[in-house]
Amino acid sequence: MNLPSELTGLHFSRRDMLRTGALATAGLLLGKRPGLAALSTSIQPPIPQKAKAVIQVWLWGGAAHLDTFDPKPDAGYDYCGPYNKPIKTSTDGLMINQLLTQLATQADKYSIIRGMTHGSFSHETAAYMVQTGHDSNDRLVYPSIGAVVSLFKGYDAGYNGLVPPYVVLTELQGRFSECGFLGPRYQPFATGGDPSRKPFAVQGIVQESISTRRQRERRNLLQKLDTFGSAMSGDPNITEYNHCGEEAYDMILGDGGKIFDLAEEKDQLRDTYGRNSFGQSCLVARRLVEHGVRFITINYKGWDTHKENFVTLDRKLPELDKGLAALIQDLSQRGLLDSTIVWCSGEFGRQPKIDWQSPWNGGRNHWGKVFSALVAGGGFKGGHVVGASDAKGEEVKDRPVYPWDLTATMDQLLGIDPDSTFPHIGDSAIKLTQVVANGIKSGGRLKEIV
Numbered sequence: 001m002n003l004p005s006e007l008t009g010l011h012f013s014r015r016d017m018l019r020t021g022a023l024a025t026a027g028l029l030l031g032k033r034p035g036l037a038a039l040s041t042s043i044q045p046p047i048p049q050k051a052k053a054v055i056q057v058w059l060w061g062g063a064a065h066l067d068t069f070d071p072k073p074d075a076g077y078d079y080c081g082p083y084n085k086p087i088k089t090s091t092d093g094l095m096i097n098q099l100l101t102q103l104a105t106q107a108d109k110y111s112i113i114r115g116m117t118h119g120s121f122s123h124e125t126a127a128y129m130v131q132t133g134h135d136s137n138d139r140l141v142y143p144s145i146g147a148v149v150s151l152f153k154g155y156d157a158g159y160n161g162l163v164p165p166y167v168v169l170t171e172l173q174g175r176f177s178e179c180g181f182l183g184p185r186y187q188p189f190a191t192g193g194d195p196s197r198k199p200f201a202v203q204g205i206v207q208e209s210i211s212t213r214r215q216r217e218r219r220n221l222l223q224k225l226d227t228f229g230s231a232m233s234g235d236p237n238i239t240e241y242n243h244c245g246e247e248a249y250d251m252i253l254g255d256g257g258k259i260f261d262l263a264e265e266k267d268q269l270r271d272t273y274g275r276n277s278f279g280q281s282c283l284v285a286r287r288l289v290e291h292g293v294r295f296i297t298i299n300y301k302g303w304d305t306h307k308e309n310f311v312t313l314d315r316k317l318p319e320l321d322k323g324l325a326a327l328i329q330d331l332s333q334r335g336l337l338d339s340t341i342v343w344c345s346g347e348f349g350r351q352p353k354i355d356w357q358s359p360w361n362g363g364r365n366h367w368g369k370v371f372s373a374l375v376a377g378g379g380f381k382g383g384h385v386v387g388a389s390d391a392k393g394e395e396v397k398d399r400p401v402y403p404w405d406l407t408a409t410m411d412q413l414l415g416i417d418p419d420s421t422f423p424h425i426g427d428s429a430i431k432l433t434q435v436v437a438n439g440i441k442s443g444g445r446l447k448e449i450v
Helices: 014-020 123-130 145-153 212-225 228-229 236-253 255-259 267-273 277-290 309-332 403-413
Strands: 053-059 111-115 166-167 296-302 339-345 371-376 396-397
Touching: 053 145, 053 277, 053 309, 111 396, 111 403, 123 145, 123 403, 145 166, 145 403, 166 277, 228 309, 267 277, 267 309, 277 296, 277 309, 309 339, 339 403
Parallel strands: 053 296, 053 339, 166 296
Antiparallel strands: 111 371, 339 371
16 A cells, blocks of 8 residues: 555654654653654544543453353353353343343443444454454555544644553554554554553553662763763754653653552552452553543453353453443543443454363354444443344344444544544545445444444
């Protein structure tokens, strides 16, 4: 693909330097990519906005819909396994997995989409479609919805937060390029580290083995050794570069680093989220929203359960239950849920019929025909179920929802016109939302719950 000069011409602005952590001389890097020329978003007229931010809980590997939000106890043991006693929730008629006890009490705040579908059984293709809202057969590599939000609601739209507008906790998936054709400027900042450890060693901001005092001493020593910078202090480019460095250091050693410091939270609240990587990531995500970050993805590993599905889920479902329920409750109590979308799903579901044979021993394979998603806040109504799977959870029975139906609905809630085009990308208009033509299907936007 030949990109226009707007996307290929490199230049560094002070904000770009801050965003990517261009402090090579200090060896403190927030990112590894240079800034790219900004894309103009001024051509898009404003539309009503209900959501200011998104927290995406990504069930990396694909969670079994029958074992989470779409239980099928009547299908028999070969389908439901030991999870044959789903529990009631605070929403009449909505039943979920028996281990999701805390989420059951929060059901009035979220809705379940049981008709998610795209038909792909491949991790890479399915992840791409769910996170970009575009079919994989297009010649272009589209950006994830996080990168789209970073484009329309980030630096080019006046964002001035202490950390980048698109953050991933804690590592990228590597399934596809999150920034797509937008380029590295819109790649998320992946924190690295583990928020359940002390300290949370955020890449380029917090060093596990280096104290704040030692960082300050290193900074002072570097300034003394920088004779070239001193000699060229009158040069406007050097002045701008030094100013960028000062601001970046202020972020590292000042308020920016404090955003990731969970020691500022009460122990009781940290316990409520769960003292594990996922639970503490949810707490970090809430703190990031409070500080204005636009899009946070929590990449929650471990859901690719080809083997011993139930052994794994006996451990992971209580983690998910505790962390996600605490996040929704905490956001609600702080008055942030109305302006924050919480979206929980993986790239697909898992095979409804359990494979009991060795070496799978109760495993479930990939399943892209139907799966579930949870959405809350930011304009999404709570206490609803959208769509349904059939009696064994093998096909969509009612109201299919394709990835582009969901991402277009979220764009709309975020005040981004889903019917518009990407601004200033080449000579042809590239639509923000998947074009429904040439065999591409759509169930329509989620009007039932917005």
